[in-house]
Amino acid sequence: MKLTPLQKRAERKARNNTALDMNLVALIDIFTILIFFLLSGASGVELLPSPKAVKLPASTAEQSPKETIVVIVSEQDILVDGRKVASVAEVMARNDDLIEPLKAELELLGGRQAVRAENQAKSKSVTIMGDQSIPYRLLRKVMYSSARANFSDVSFAVRRRDGV
Template sequence: MKSTRRLKRMARATKRQKVGLNLTSLMDVFTILVFFLLVNQSTVEVVEPPKEIKLPDSVVEAKPRQTVTIFVSADAVLVQGEPVVSIADVLAAKSENIAPIGDRLTALRDNIIGINTATVAKSNEVTILADRTIPFKVLKRLMSTCTSTGYTRISLAVNQKAHQG
């Protein structure tokens, strides 16, 4: 068979080394993606309420911070996950301040261990996660107790729903 220019050109093209995938730039992209995800992972803190608490819905703009948490279920009040007093006792109390909750909040402020606990104690902030069926009278007494023990910044936790606008 006769060798034409076209056949010679095609033969040279097939002899050339085939270009592979450049993995260096692909690894750079994945490294940047991993660093981005690691940095932004710690910026969002989701506070999971217990299953027996149904939070109200609201449009929330501010992100939650690490604070002292008070869980208010239909039966009891828990401070940092530890049962302190029952709802019946809160409703039966004569004064606006609830002594067992005040004592627990004071004990939390006094027992500082580590940097995170010190930050939470110095923030003077408390987050109340209350069931939507809890009477406002109970919440009012809880907020009064918090302010009397020095926790002046009180946040009520809600479920975030889509912004209406």
């Protein structure tokens, strides 16, 4: 019996129709979970925000930074977690050591409840990123205001010196 080309094609198609169907939903779920774990594992390195206006002093510090409230002191402004709270010129013009807007902002941020119990102790820590050219008097005012807002653990951000 001689088959026409159309019949041959239909027979070949019927014979090759046993291909497996893939469940794409399960495959997408697997890739989503894989991407989630890869991204969560890559976040092991903690970096502090580094604005271009602040040149950190170099140091041989070995301790890595921890996640705290960051007070940035540049030559012009004082920022808390990226929000400007005071200008350096106004702070330096005053005779008292307390920077009231800084204290108020730190009290506001420090008053927030920590979600997890192990992060509760870290909530009263502050990291000061001070430009290397700021006067000690300004740094003392920032530290005093932080202490008045009940932030007892004060850290200074530095740039790691290479070759040490």
